[in-house]
Amino acid sequence: MTKAVQKITLSPSRDIPFDKLVLSQSNVRRIKAGVSVEELAEDIARRGLFQSLSVPSVLADDGTETGKFEIPAGGRRFQALSLLVKQKRLAKTTPIPCIVRDAASDILAEDDSLAENMQRVALHPFDQFRAFVSLPDKGQTNAA
16 A cells, blocks of 8 residues: 655745844743854854744734734844944845745744754764865955
C-alpha cells in the first residue's frame, strides 16, 4: 500500500513596516547569551538583515486583524532594529522582511520560537577559523 505524500504549504513572506511590529511575550529566549543586541545592530547596519522575522497577525478580541504583527521568533533581531530606529539610522516605517504565520494556526508561538532557537547549528570552530584566515586574502581587513 502506497502512503500518501502530505503537501507542505510554506508561510508567505511580506515586507512589513517596522512600526507595525511588536515583540511577543511568547519568545522563549529570556537569558542573554552570545552577541549583544548592540553588536547585532551594528552588524545589521553593515550587512543588512540576513534572516526574516517570523510573525503572526495580532488579532483583536473579535478575531479581526489589528494591522500589527507580533514577533515570537526573531526578538533579538527586532531589538537590534529598534536600536537602529532609536539611533535614527533606520526609519520607523522601513519595510522589514517577515514570514507571516497564520494567526489561526494550531502551532503555538512558543513552539515557533523554540524551534527557531533549537534547530540552528553553530559553525564548527575549525570552519570559523578557516573563514577568518581566508578573509584577509580576499581583501577583508577585519572580520566581525
